[in-house]
Structure formats: C-alpha cells, structure tokens
Amino acid sequence: MDKRAVFRSWWLPTAFALPQLALIALFFYWPAVAVVRWAFTLEPPFGGAAEFVGLANFRDVFADPLYWNSVVVSLTFAFAGTLSTIFIGLVLALAVDRQLPGSGAVRFLYILPYAIAGPAAGMAFRFILSPERGLMASVNSAFPDFWNPAKYGSHALILVIVVFAWKWAGYTFIFLLAGLQSVPKSLTEAAAMDGSGPIRRAIDIQIPMLAPTLFFLLVTMMTEGFVGADTYGIVARTTDGGPNHSTEVMVYRIVEEAFRGLNYSGASAQSIVLIGLIMIFTFIQFRFIERRVHYK
Amino acid sequence: MADITIRAVRKSYGKTATLHGIDLAFASGEFVVILGPSGCGKSTLLRMIAGLEDITGGEIEINGRVVNTLEPRERGCAMVFQNYALYPHMTVADNIGYALKVAGVPKAERRTRIVETARIVGLGDYLERRPAALSGGQRQRVAMARAIIREPGVFLFDEPLSNLDATLRVTMRAEIRKLHQRLSATSVFVTHDQVEAMTLADKLVVMNKGHVEQVGQPLDIYHRPASTFVASFIGAPPMNLMDARIDASATLARHEHLAIPISSAMAAALAGRDVTLGIRPEECRVLPAGEGLPARVDFVEELGSGRIVHAAFGSRIFAAAIPLDIRVAPGDLIGLALPPAQLHVFDRETGRRLDVTHSAGRHEPVRQAAEAV
C-alpha cells in the first residue's frame, strides 16, 4: 500500500476521513463492542441492569439442540450453495470465453439474476417451484408427493439452495470469466500448437490458471452463505426457516432469537461464534490476497 | 535565472543512506547534467532541489535563499517528469495553464500565455486535444510547455527523454538545447545516458553510489576521468582497464606476462606501485602480428564508419577502434600498441586518478570533485 505518499499534513487527511470514520465508529465498532458485552452478560431486553454471567450464555446456546441444527443447516446451505454457484459459473464462463457468435448476448443475460434481491427471488421461487402450481405441479400430478418443500425439510433446504445458486451463479460467472480472460492468449495458443483441443485446454491450462479466482470465490461464497445479506432474506421469504426448523440457518436463528424471542444475550453469543467463523474466512482470504499482491 | 548551491546534502531513508554529503554549485543560466547509473541518487538529488523529497542533512540554496523547508511552489522551479505526468483529463491548453490557474492568473492573460508557450514548443495546433491523443514527442512538448509557462528560474528535468524512441530522442535533445539558449534559465538535467550528457551539458556531474565522482566540462571529463568509475562509465565502448605494476627501471608497466611501455615521467613518479592502467579503445592501435603486444581477435563489431576489434589481451578482452582499411577475422593474431601518452593511470586501491606530467605535458592537474565547489 505504500505509494510514494506526496502530501504532508496531519489534520487534512484526518478531516477527510472523519465523516466515514465517525459512521464506522458509531455503526460498526460500538455495536461490535456491544455484541461482546451482551454475549457475556445477561440483560433483560430494553432496560434493567446487566449482569456478568461469564460463559453461561454460550453454555445455554451450545446446550440447545436447535442451535446445533442451525449449524448443520448453515453448513449444508453454505457448502452446497458455494459448490453449485462455482460449478455453474465455471462451466458458463468456459463456454462464453470461447467467444463463439452469440456469447456476448448470453454473457449480458447471465449477470441479470445477480441484480435481484434474495427475498424477491425467494418469493418468485416459492411460486416457480411450488408443489401445487408452477413447474413442479405437473411432476407432482404424475408422482404424487414427489416434491413438497412445505412438508419435507430436505426439499425446503434444496429450494433455498436453488434460490441462492440462481442469484449468485451470475456473480461467480463474472469473476471466472474475468479470470479466464486474463489468462494470456499465448498460453492457450501454445497448447493448441501442441495439438490439444478445447476441452483438454480447459482442463489442462485454463482451470489451473483460475486457481486464485476459484479460491477467492470459494471464500467469498462461503462467507456469503453463512452471513450474507441475502441469505437471511432468501430463507425468510422462501421458507421462513421451516418446515420444522429445517432451513433455519445461523443468521436467521440469531435474528429470530433477538427480535422474536427478545433473547439478546443468546443472540449475541451466537453472533460471537459466527464472527469467529467469518474472521477465519477473512484471515485466510487476506493472507491469500497479500500473497498474490506480493507475487505480482 | 537563478544559481543553486548545494552544501553537504545528505539523504537517508531510515538507516540506509542514499546521498552522502553532496557539495555542488551551479551558476545562473548554466545547463547542468547529472549523470550516473540507476540508483546512484541523481534523481533523489533533483527531487530534493524541487522540494519533492525531504533533505536529511545539509542545505540547498536557490538564489541565495535556503529552500530546505519551502514548498515546491515557493522555490521557483519547474520540472519535467520522466513519464511527463500530464493530467489525462485536461486538454493540452489546460495542462499547460494549470499552474497559472492555481496561481490565480486571470483567464484572458492565461490564454495569451498558453498560446504563446504552445507556439514556442510547436503545439499551436493541438491545444484542444487530450494527452491520450498525442504522440510521445508531443506529450514531451506539453510537459516542457507546462514548465516554460511559469517562467521559472530553474528547470529540472528527470530523465525526460528516456521514454522516447531513438530518433525522437535526438530531435528532442537538440530542441531542449535550443530552448535553453533561448530562455537561458538554469537547467538541471538528470540522465543515465552518456550521449545525452555529453551533448547537452555545460557542466557535467558524474555520480555513483550517492557520491559525486567528478564535476567538469564534458570534454574534460572524457579526457581526464577522475576515477576508474568515470573512465568506464563515459565513452562507448568503455575504456579498457587493467591492473599493472610500474617497473621504474625499465619504464614498463607489467600486466601478467605482458610488458607495456610507459612514459619515463610515469615510471619515475609511480615506481613500484600497483596501479590500474586505462586506455580508450580509439587510442589503441592495431598492428600486424609480431609487432607491439600480442593479442588474439575474439570478435569484430562493424559500425559502418569503422570497426571495433575485441581481442584477447592477456587474460582480458580489449576493445580497439580501427579504421575500415584494416581487416581482421576472429582467431587472427594481431599486435596492439598502447601509446604511453594516452595511458590513464589510477590508484589500484581507491580508483582515483594519479596524475603524472607526461613528456608532452598537455594536461593540467585534474580538478577533483571536492575542489570543484
């Protein structure tokens, strides 16, 4: 980051950064401190004196089978969502990167789902993949009860993963396509001179060259799957966490505990665990980015 | 017009020192070229004069005023950067006139001066273009116009020609020289190109590893390099250098098994000393095999106007410029003659020039760098 910094002043940069730093202090650090404080205290919601309870909140959280259920759901959701978005994005990026006539148009179209908010997409998919109407109704009339996310937890989980994959596939596609386009043309040309066809080239040259992008997307999508802004919205508007908690991801549970159960301390303890997870992800990513900058 | 005095100027970044006490004086209107390999500190020195770099120790004086703590704009210097640093979003006219705009010069006057300056550098027809639409040479002119318009006392050039192709570089060199004659502002020009340095400089400063090696007129430096560094840095191909021991009794210098005739003055003055002998390729003479000192031709470079023979001489390769009428081929045995009057001699330990009054007596004592101030 050390560009040859040119100007010398201490008050000017401070003044320039102050508005954003103030916002960050108020809406980021102060709440972050509060999360920690609440996690270790028991405070009656909205008023009353807080009492330090040590790890009691964590013990309560870990003793709750529904909490472990949300961990498993989150893990499944994040892994399945990440893998499917990256797989779809990769296949499409490889196809579009061949620059056959018409790839410009599909390239434009593939990005569109990313513009849609998770909850709005969730609402739409509630119809599209509904058991009684939309696309799956015909299948269900042939094989009754083949698909019913309102009844079967596993179906519901598949449904939210589909919504997630639909929204984010275009995003991974953008990055993978950008990654492919930065693979030097001379490399693929050299491989072509060596007599390898397009599919061989994809496997032998292009995908290995994409490793950094793939890794970046893996970390980003896992983070997104665990705590992303849209994950809550997708679950809330597609299945409401149900049926029977089967799609209750960790973020959903935290918000539910805090605002429906008014259990701030429990929600904060859960947040801390989640924060720990994200910090691990971010750390991995940061190390990785640093290394890449270094190699440049 | 302004003179510049640099006194004991040092620069260090943390613990690493890059300039170790520089003393220089530039007279008003002089065209000074600072020459040196990359990393020798020449650009740092220039940027310290400009005010873009802090001065760790010592003083810089412009027009009798110590400028150490002054902002660049208060120093009366204008600078042409290596990559031109034109503002990409401004037209040529706006680029040229930006300094005047900042200074609050009224629009009408600004316009007149922009047009006039653009005319001087031959950009009259390009005023409304953006830098991206200009060729390298034109951008270079914009950068110069931007410096000229402020009518500064000092022009600073930081390797301004290194991004141009060879032909353009020659043209721009001539133009910079002409411009200097016309404006006669003090100019400090930093480069690593010895041809630029030789052709442009009134005064040449050769730097190496944060020290000034030699200061003087270009021809003086060429003919009487003050150190082995200067000797090998200036001149193409570089001066041939070899270690030798002076044998007083035989007026010879011994290099390995070879005996090189030297002047009696040198023999007397430096008897028994270990020295480094140097001779420029154009002073070496090639003789038929059996005459002079034996050498074997390694390869030959054709220059069109002449040719350079690279020949194994003792354990090293010597370069000798020869006229076109002498033909040699790789593997040929030849003789080399090194005229004693053309030999340069340097102290083996310090690399500094050792002065001996040759019988011809055409050289004056070398001006050492430290004395130049």
Place this chain on the structure above:
Amino acid sequence: MIQRTPYADAFTYVLMALGFLLLIGPFAVIVAGASQTVQQVNAVPFNFLPQGQLLANMAEAWQRANLGTAMLNSFIMASLVTFGKVALSAMTAFSIVFFRTRFKHVFFWIVFITLMLPLEVRVVPTYAVAADLFEPIRLLIAWVTGITVSLNWNLLNSYAGLSLPLVATATGTFLYRQFYLTLPDELAEAARMDGSGPIRFFFDVVLPLSRTTMLALTTIMFVYGWNQYLWPLLMVTDPTYKTTMMSLVALLPSENGTPDWNVTLAGSLIIMLPPLLVVAVLQRWFVRGLVSSEK
C-alpha cells in the same frame, strides 16, 4: 487462432443454452405468471406463454402493497446509501493513499476490519445504536465530566436510520484506493510543482479522474441499497417509511385466501425492475465495479 472444433462448438452451445434456461428461465416464468389471470396462473401444467393481464396485475399489486410509497422510500434509501458511499469513500481513500502520515495506517485498519462483520451479524446491537444514537456520546460525557446529560436522538423510522449504517462499511473505500494506487506518483508531484495543494489536487485532478470508479461504485451501491431487506425490516415500524422489500410480505397470498400468484409475481416484477435496469443498462460499469471491489 484458427482451429476447427465442430463438436466442441456444439457442446459449447448446449452449455450456453442450458445456462440460459437455468438463469433466464425463472424470469420467463415470472413474466408469464404475472401476465395471467388467477385461473391461468394456477393451471397445471404451467403455461409459459404471456397473457394480457400484466398491467392489470401490476396495478393491483401496486395498490395492494402500497408500492408507490415503498418504491419512493427504496429509491431515497438506495440513493442516500449510494451518495454517501461515493462521496465519503472517495475522501477516506484519498487520505489513506496520498498523505505521508502515520494515521493513514490506522485509518486503513479501522476501515479494513469492517469487512469482517457484515451488518447481519451485528444487526441486533446496531439496532440498539440506531434507537439511541447518542448513548456513546452520553457515556463519554459522563465519563469525562461526570455529568449525566439527557441527550436523545432516535434514528428508527427515518431515512438517516435506513441509510447511515449501510454507509459504514469498507467496500467503496477499497475500490477508490485501488484506483488511486494506479495513478502515477508523478501526477501528484506535478500538481505540487504547479503550486496546487492537496485539496485543490483532490478536486481538480483526483475526482475528475475517478469518474469511472464513481460510476462503478454507484451501480453496485444502488443495487446493494435497493436490495436491503433485514435492516429496514427491523428499523421501520411506521408504514410511511416502508421499503419495497418489506412490501413483499403484503404481496404473498394468504394461506386460505385466493391464490392470486399472478398479482404476487407482478408485484415482485415491479420491485425487481429498478436494480435490474441499473445492471442491464450500466452493465459495463457494474461488472467493473464488482470485479475490482472484491479483489
């Protein structure tokens, strides 16, 4: 490169068509469903052909979910988030990149750490802050002076409350920083030689050159702001501040009522349109912003 690869080409087209079905197909279903009557939309098998009811269904949805207010609120919120980000991040990045001071590392880290905690995991205490904005200031005053003051400012149910916490993140700052780092050092030095100070350099040189970055950031922040769900859901209890994402609930057919999914789909279509338009029209900038902000 000349290479005849008919099988690979055919396979490529098959993949591209599959991708098209997968990613664009849902839009087709939404549009078709939104243009049908209640009977048509509930028909099995589903009819993919659009019918003539689109505008009528949209009007119905508009009224039912009070989309006029919601669209306006979402627009204001997204614009405030966008504007705040575009302006404040440019300034913060400027102070991080162009100055030689120890603070810049401090600033960098203060901002960088915000990448670690998305709003979703600190949403509960952020809500508490918004409900009582001056708590930290009160505590500070009490700690320094020992005086307890009653100073209250509640951001719930306000545009400031909707947008400010979303501005307090690092994305934009990094995007600008990345761009500033590509500017040659000599540009700022030339400006210095021309006599311009940092503020002048910021307005005369840096901002005009940042146009591309600003446009890219504008597109991604507008989409980000428009698509916010959880935060407005918590913040807003007063219906006059409802955003589009919150209107989704009102559009869902009730358990035992008419399954008028045609209206639901028409309503979601309206809500999807603004960000969709931004991404479609400004795709070049959007993609550029996305790719460079996340790396």
